[in-house]
Amino acid sequence: MTHPATSVLTLASGRAEHLANVVRGLRNQTEAPLELVVGVMQDDLYDLPETDFPIRQIRVGGDHALPLAAARNAVAREARGEVLAFVDVDCIPAPTLVADYARQARAGAGCFMGEVMYLPGGANAPGWTYRGFDAVAEKHSDRAGPPEGETAPCTDYRCFWSLNFAIHREDFARSGGFDERYQGYGGEDTDFGKTLDHVGLPISWVRGAKVYHQYHPHAMPPVHHMDSVIANAERFRDKWGYRTMEHWLYAFELMGLIEKRGHWPTEDVIVLRRPNAADEALCRQQSHMPYANTTRVIRQLQERRAGRRLADAEAVGAMRQAQRAFLGQAPVAAE
Incomplete structure (x- = not known):
């Protein structure tokens, strides 16, 4: 079965080595992405590893230091693929992420959220391997585990998380994208999940489509x-x-x-x-x-x-x- 072409989309400000690891993860895919589109929220573009697929860096400006909603809409507009796979800059894609999402995302099927595993500090050092990740990675205690089958419905839109998800470009257009009135950190994800629910587009958990979240200093609550x-x-x-x-x-x-x-x-x-x-x-x-x-x-x-x-x-x-x-x-x- 031929899968639709998938554009992988990410946003970046700083974290150059994290972004380079995203690229390395995409080079390891069993099914190569059509492209990687990077929404650059800083002055300088990134020097990234060589790939067999194109990387396009799109500068995203705004009045706020973190125009997250506007930046996600910008990379989605620039994408050429039928499937839009959003992966945060601190997440290294597992080898089947593109294939897993391409197999599920169809027009009218809604949004799909893959697995996320968390790495401790130092696990993403040069020379990292997926086997090494699997030995130390942990699932977040507050997040749902992978479904028993390939997919399962997510019945609470508040669980939507833009860290790792995919959606067909027609469904993204139907949703209207992320609401750009949200500025800075917080809220735009839940609003997008609520919007999907409001327009009747389902949200589903996916077994696979995994990413490994790279450690960086963070605070919760933020x-x-x-x-x-x-x-x-x-x-x-x-x-x-x-x-x-x-x-x-x-x-x-x-x-x-x-x-x-x-x-x-x-x-x-x-x-x-x-x-x-x-x-x-x-x-x-x-x-x-x-x-x-x-x-x-x-x-x-x-x-x-x-x-x-x-x-x-x-x-x-x-x-x-x-x-x-x-x-x-x-x-x-x-x-």
């Missing part, structure tokens, strides 16, 4: 992006009637960075103070940790506020109530 998270959560509410990123907002509240003022359903989010070094240290991913984890930080903050260890049911219940409040939903009675 306290260093607090301002854009708050602003984009409010944009989402203006558009859809409720906020998103409620787990991050709850963490910021526990940290004493923000508070809600007013009463449901019209309360406002007010910034109380700026994040400091202690806040950043609490959220920072360490090199021995393959990924950062907001749930871990929330639990620490909950117990710090309570002054005692919390049972799982109590901690989860408190988190759900707080998240409902940030979503702009009425509280529910305790079970």
Whole structure:
């Protein structure tokens, strides 16, 4: 069976060696991509490894340092393939990623999300191998595992994640692409997932289409992006009637960075103070940790506020109530 031509798309600002590893991963594909299109969010273009497929670097400007939504739309417009496979710059594609996505993505089939495995610091050193990755990589504890079959429906649009996904170009056009009113970090992914749901395009998990996420210093919750998270959560509410990123907002509240003022359903989010070094240290991913984890930080903050260890049911219940409040939903009675 002949598969449709696949354009692999990524965005980059800095992280030159990460991007070079993306290219090396694409050179190892069982089915070569039609092209790699790089949305360059910096002044200089990249010096990249030689390939048997074309690489096109597209400069993406904007008024904000991270025009993520606009950049994804720009690389999609430039792409020549029928299938658009979006892979983040810190993700090395496994050898069957292009073939796995090309086999699934058809017009009307919607969006497909492949597997993501996380690497500890140093695993992507020169001379890396996929066997070496498989020996140390971990799945994120807060993400769904691969489906039992080739695909499975993702019934919650909030699980959409642009880190590793593919969609037929006709379906991307039908969705309208990413909403460019979202500026900076956070919210544009959930908005795109909500849009797919709104226009009736399914979201599916894929077995395979795997990437290996390269370690880089990160923080979860993204306290260093607090301002854009708050602003984009409010944009989402203006558009859809409720906020998103409620787990991050709850963490910021526990940290004493923000508070809600007013009463449901019209309360406002007010910034109380700026994040400091202690806040950043609490959220920072360490090199021995393959990924950062907001749930871990929330639990620490909950117990710090309570002054005692919390049972799982109590901690989860408190988190759900707080998240409902940030979503702009009425509280529910305790079970």
